[in-house]
Amino acid sequence: MIGSSKKILLCPKKNTTDLIHIATTFIHTYLWNPALSLEKTAEHCHVSPRTLQKSFQSMNLSFSSYVSDLRLAVAAVKLFQTDNDITSIAFQCGFTNSSYFSKRFKDKYHLTPKNYRKEKQKFLRSGSSQTIDCPLTFCKYQKTTL
Template sequence: MTERGIHCTRFSKSQDYSNGLSQLNYRYTINSPQETLSVSRIYQLDRIVLTHSIVDRSQGIFTRCTEEQKGYIGFRFIKNGFERHTDGTNTSILKDYTIGIFDLRATSKYQREKKTEGINLFIQQDCQTEKLLPDSMTSRIIDAEKGMGRVLLEMIFQIAEQFSACSEEENRLLLKHFIQLFCEWLSETAPFLERKNYNELLVIATDFMRRNLQDDRLTIEQTADYCQTSIRTLQKVFQVADFSFSQYLNDLRLTAAAIRLYQTNDSITAIAFQCGFNNSAYFSKRFKEKYHLSPNQYRKKMQTMPKAADLADCPLSAKFIN
């Protein structure tokens, strides 16, 4: 069926769901002694495919079947459940609140060990997303149990829930915005998280920074003291990925401000102070440097897509920061 220019198909049987994906050049097999599918939807928008399903214990394979040379990336967002994926070289485990990123040129064998609710998002690689999987990697797993990872995971479920209620242009804008935020977040955090020696320290430091964004005097000294480490060690954690503490903190502030501009009707001055800028003019200048729009222009562009009366139902209207 088609809803507001968006191709949307609902399935009640696993084989029908598998056949639906095959029509979009994805091979998906599901083996189980009994019917496992309880909820399933496939949305297609341009070259983007988004699926939402709740599936019981099962196993099978998944791959993209096409002669097209352009690469595709698959995101697997798990809200609850347990899956084991292997491509013959690497084995990945997805469980409650985890995100998997997969190179869809590889064939992945999966084993779902209990009922799992998840969303797949298949997108074509471009200059923005190609860095999510370096050439040497075919998959990566991200813990999204807390912090910004959890915000983004819950956000994609909200988008899926409201997909059929939004217009084609609204959904295109929402997904573009979501992918941009995801890539920005991962590019800021992943270089550190992938270094085992710094992983625990980074998680503690970044959580502390996010909780204290409103403090315009937040310093590396305070953060190091909270982490019970030296300033020099903390500086090294950021330098590994060519960031300074101040650059990283500034990006955190601007990302939080962008989300607030979309999700709330707070004034620009209020948002500036909420995100740690004590001067709204300076905030506007830095925001425009990052997003190439003034805060007002950004809000108008993002918030005028859904009608004002529908803001309460907008997938991105959930609170990001209490």
């Protein structure tokens, strides 16, 4: 179950930045849970789903794309850093169907999860000092040789 929160009857109005911070902290905490939703997150933030949705939109984001992109980025990091089974990674990242995960992953990264892992791990073993894209936004991973 996603964290239950008690309703606060008199709650000061949150500004958009504070609301997004509270929401994204909640999302990161429960990213693995397939039941994570706009409604559950709004309940945690003590606002209506529409208010939360509008807050994300004011930052040029949508709730669903934020959650989906974050789940895929976490999965990409796990594929990059571990040898965990791809289906296990999909479930750890909140996907309930490995085929759907693979489709979404390929749509975003233009490689299947298996090929993505092969390519990134091949790079790590190559001894190359070139920079590769990290799956997290604004992040570069540079392999350095000692």
